[in-house]
Amino acid sequence: MSIPITLDRLSKTFQTGGTKNQVLKDITLKLRSGESIAIVGTSGSGKSTLLSIIGTLDRPTSGSFFLGERDVSRMKTGELSEVRFNDIGFIFQQYHLVASLTVLENVLSPLLMRKVDFNKKERAVSLLERVGLKDHLHKLPSQLSGGQQQRVAIARALINHPAWILADEPTGNLDTGTGETILSLLLELNEEAGCGLIIVTHDMQLAKKMDRQIQIQDGEIISDERRTTV
Numbered sequence: 081m082s083i084p085i086t087l088d089r090l091s092k093t094f095q096t097g098g099t100k101n102q103v104l105k106d107i108t109l110k111l112r113s114g115e116s117i118a119i120v121g122t123s124g125s126g127k128s129t130l131l132s133i134i135g136t137l138d139r140p141t142s143g144s145f146f147l148g149e150r151d152v153s154r155m156k157t158g159e160l161s162e163v164r165f166n167d168i169g170f171i172f173q174q175y176h177l178v179a180s181l182t183v184l185e186n187v188l189s190p191l192l193m194r195k196v197d198f199n200k201k202e203r204a205v206s207l208l209e210r211v212g213l214k215d216h217l218h219k220l221p222s223q224l225s226g227g228q229q230q231r232v233a234i235a236r237a238l239i240n241h242p243a244w245i246l247a248d249e250p251t252g253n254l255d256t257g258t259g260e261t262i263l264s265l266l267l268e269l270n271e272e273a274g275c276g277l278i279i280v281t282h283d284m285q286l287a288k289k290m291d292r293q294i295q296i297q298d299g300e301i302i303s304d305e306r307r308t309t310v
Contacts, residue, residue, distance in 0.1 A: 090143030169237030
């Protein structure tokens with residue numbers, strides 16, 4: 081099951097030399113458990129920075145970020161690492177698969193040196209079967225198409241039953257047809273697993289398939305809409 085996310089007046093400023101650049105400005109959001117969300121905006125709007133903060137890869141300069149009842153914005157580095165492992169699954173545009181590992185080994189890689197309460201290999205094989213790669217377990221990433229590599233990345237993101245899946249331009253390197261297939265798979269997994277799904281994208285057509293579309297411009301939220309159903 082997913083866990084709600086609350087952002088309260090969250091801001092992020094980067095400083096280069098003597099120059100300050102405020103990338104996010106007083107972001108206040110409540111993200112419901114299990115919903116699918118698109119964060120949209122042009123390049124440099126702040127959408128990827130926001131995703132990085134939600135994923136605990138970066139910290140806000142000010143404001144607060146709660147995951148459930150936990151104030152993540154005040155956690156120490158070690159605590160953030162545990163949150164990342166237990167509650168967050170990442171999917172990136174560039175896949176970030178380890179070239180020397182097989183498909184199965186890549187999916188298992190987040191669990192290396194970790195104790196879990198389930199059978200690691202059974203979980204990995206089950207996920208790879210779910211994403212349509214049961215016949216590719218022992219292949220290397222170089223032997224797969226771009227769409228297949230992204231499927232491996234999806235299985236890897238789900239290996240530890242995360243509360244939220246975060247995807248940064250997950251279809252950006254794929255052709256239109258393959259991209260639509262990957263998005264459909266993510267939405268199916270979002271519904272089946274009950275985990276929340278946040279996708280950063282510049283594609284409004286993709287965004288409209290999500291439960292909610294949040295648009296950012298110059299570090300500020302300019303619209304927050306829910307999909308209308310007929």
